[in-house]
Structure formats: C-alpha cells, structure tokens
Amino acid sequence: MSNWPKHDMSFLGGRRQRRLRRTGWMRNMVRETVLTPHDLIWPLFVIEGHNERTAIRTLPGVERLSVDLVVEAAKAAAAEGIPALALFPNTQDDRRNADGSEAWNPDNLTAQALHAIRDAGVEIGLITDVALDEYSSDGQDGLVRDGEILNDETVEAMVKAALMQARAGADIIAPSDMMDGRVAAIRRALDAEGFDHVAIMAYSAKFASVYYGPFREAVGSGSRLIGDKRTYQLDYANSDEAMREVAQDIAEGADMVMVKPGLPYLDIVQRVSDAFDVPLFAYQVSGEYAMIRFAAQAGAINGEGAMLESLVAFKRAGCDGVLTYFALEAARILNA
Ligand SMILES: NCc1[nH]cc(CCC(=O)O)c1CC(=O)O
Numbered sequence: 001m002s003n004w005p006k007h008d009m010s011f012l013g014g015r016r017q018r019r020l021r022r023t024g025w026m027r028n029m030v031r032e033t034v035l036t037p038h039d040l041i042w043p044l045f046v047i048e049g050h051n052e053r054t055a056i057r058t059l060p061g062v063e064r065l066s067v068d069l070v071v072e073a074a075k076a077a078a079a080e081g082i083p084a085l086a087l088f089p090n091t092q093d094d095r096r097n098a099d100g101s102e103a104w105n106p107d108n109l110t111a112q113a114l115h116a117i118r119d120a121g122v123e124i125g126l127i128t129d130v131a132l133d134e135y136s137s138d139g140q141d142g143l144v145r146d147g148e149i150l151n152d153e154t155v156e157a158m159v160k161a162a163l164m165q166a167r168a169g170a171d172i173i174a175p176s177d178m179m180d181g182r183v184a185a186i187r188r189a190l191d192a193e194g195f196d197h198v199a200i201m202a203y204s205a206k207f208a209s210v211y212y213g214p215f216r217e218a219v220g221s222g223s224r225l226i227g228d229k230r231t232y233q234l235d236y237a238n239s240d241e242a243m244r245e246v247a248q249d250i251a252e253g254a255d256m257v258m259v260k261p262g263l264p265y266l267d268i269v270q271r272v273s274d275a276f277d278v279p280l281f282a283y284q285v286s287g288e289y290a291m292i293r294f295a296a297q298a299g300a301i302n303g304e305g306a307m308l309e310s311l312v313a314f315k316r317a318g319c320d321g322v323l324t325y326f327a328l329e330a331a332r333i334l335n336a
C-alpha cells in the first residue's frame with residue numbers, strides 16, 4: 001500500500017468498492033490481516049504465597065498471582081496457543097533496596113516462577129523483564145545517585161539480572177530499562193556463559209508515558225517513584241529518535257524489538273516495520289487496557305469488540321505480535 005502513487009487513483013474509476021463488503025464470506029475472503037492466538041503474549045504479575053490472588057484496582061480483570069497459580073495460568077495459556085508469557089514480580093517491601101539486588105537473587109519471584117513453570121512441563125515461552133523498578137526501593141528502572149540515573153552501573157546490574165534469569169530457565173530476556181548499551185552487554189554475557197540460545201527482545205522504542213500507571217500499581221513501584229523517567233525513556237514527540245534506538249538495539253544483537261506503548265504509537269510501529277527486518281512487537285500497556293475495560297464497564301463501548309479491534313490494528317500496522325493483558329481472553333474468543 002505504501003508504494004501506491006497518492007496522486008493517481010484514477011484507475012479505480014467508478015468501481016463499486018462495496019461489492020467486497022456485501023457478505024460475511026466475501027469479507028472473510030478479502031481480509032488483509034489475521035489475528036491468531038500465536039500473536040498474543042500474556043504479561044503476568046507474580047506475588048509471594050500459595051493459592052494467592054490479589055486484585056489490582058486500576059486493572060480490572062487482571063490479578064497478581066502466587067507462583068502455583070502462575071503455573072495454572074501458564075497451562076491455560078499454552079492450551080489456547082499463546083506462545084509466551086512475560087513475567088513481572090511484585091517484590092515485597094523488605095526485599096527492596098537502593099541497589100535493586102533482589103533482581104539477581106537466584107531465588108527471587110521471577111526465578112521461582114520460571115522454575116515452577118518449567119518443572120510443570122508447560123510448553124510455553126518465558127520472557128523475563130530486565131529493569132530495576134520491580135526490585136528497587138525507588139521505583140526507577142536504573143540506579144540512582146544524587147538524583148541522576150546512572151547508565152553504566154545500571155547496565156552491570158542488568159547483566160547480573162539477565163544471567164540469573166537465563167540460569168533459571170528464561171527463553172527470552174527483555175530489557176525494558178532503556179539504558180544505553182544494555183543489549184550488547186547482555187548479549188555478550190549470555191554468550192560467554194553458553195546461553196547463546198537465549199534470545200533478546202529489546203524494549204527499543206519505549207516512550208516515557210503516563211499509560212504505565214496501572215502497571216506501576218501492579219508491581220508496587222508507582223507509590224515509590226519520585227519524578228519521572230524522561231531522562232531515559234523516549235520523548236513522545238519524537239519519531240526519528242525511536243528509529244535510532246531500534247537501529248542501535250538491532251546492531252547490538254537484539255533478536256526482536258518492541259514499541260511501547262502500543263495504540264498511540266502505531267505510527268512508530270509502521271515506520272519500524274517498513275524499515276527493519278526483525279520480528280516486531282508492541283506492548284498494549286496497562287493504561288490502554290484500562291481505558292478499554294473501564295469504558296466497557298461504564299457501558300460506553302463494547303469491550304470485546306474494542307479488544308479485538310485494537311489487537312487487529314497492531315497486526316495491520318506491522319506487528320508480529322502484541323504483549324497484552326487481554327491475551328487469554330482474546331485467544332479464547334479466537335479459538336471458539
Ligand atoms: N520495567 C519497567 C516496565 N516494564 C513494563 C512496564 C509497563 C507496562 C505496562 O504499563 O503495562 C514498565 C513500566 C515503566 O517503565 O514504568
């Protein structure tokens with residue numbers, strides 16, 4: 001489509017375009033984009049305990065789950081053809097500190113979930129988040145000194161976390177911290193330890209966004225965060241800069257790249273998809289999910305319709321897949 005001459009559509013003449021829309025079978029026949037459960041990656045929030053589930057006020061329908069329930073969720077997801085889970089821990093207060101050292105504790109919640117899902121023999125990909133906000137006492141993705149986010153020191157911490165996750169069985173390491181040089185450093189460290197089969201999905205074009213609000217409640221970082229993340233996450237006014245970030249992450253060894261948030265950034269998705277030849281994902285983030293859910297609860301829109309329409313839009317813009325809290329629900333509808 002993008003190569004069509006904008007000025008010359010004269011060949012369409014008086015053609016009746018509605019012929020292709022008249023019936024369901026015709027619409028099925030000419031549809032350009034198809035959404036399947038294989039396109040959906042399901043983020044899960046992990047908590048301590050056994051048979052525990054806690055609600056998240058700002059994410060209706062999403063719960064934090066103890067490790068045993070995460071295993072059950074993994075089984076349900078695998079049964080619907082969801083290819084992978086993205087794990088996010090809600091770390092207890094007494095395990096958080098300024099160094100975020102819980103991030104590389106081989107017995108942390110992420111590691112426990114990885115082991116438990118593996119031990120249960122569930123065939124599903126396991127994606128782990130590399131950033132400090134889920135582990136540190138200040139809610140920032142990097143180490144903080146005198147109000148500054150330290151880059152290279154944070155990258156060293158990220159490498160330790162990534163190695164721990166790979167040892168615990170992660171299939172895909174997903175650095176979401178936006179420090180410079182982290183993809184290269186993680187790739188080098190993984191290869192040096194024999195984890196050449198572990199892939200990297202880089203949060204490459206990650207914008208500083210208010211749409212992450214509900215996620216921060218879910219992992220317990222929001223109330224700690226002082227200030228914002230604008231010295232490392234992208235300015236939402238920028239598009240060329242996002243392209244440079246993607247190019248750099250691919251050059252550093254990222255196997256897959258991500259744009260985040262999703263729907264308000266489909267222009268970035270389309271640009272990345274046109275320009276680069278690596279698998280591309282978008283994260284339909286917590287605030288996007290919340291907008292659809294709350295609007296549906298208020299009776300303003302059809303929630304199921306909005307969910308499917310939004311997910312197909314990601315595919316149409318060029319995504320190979322979407323991280324979405326709707327994954328299980330959408331997969332069940334698609335499989336029905
Ligand atoms: N490590 C940070 C991280 N990883 C995923 C999300 C947001 C996901 C969402 O909003 O659903 C965030 C939040 C942030 O950058 O503040």
Ligand SMILES: [Mg+2]
Pocket residue numbers: 178179180181204245248249
């Ligand atoms: Mg970068």
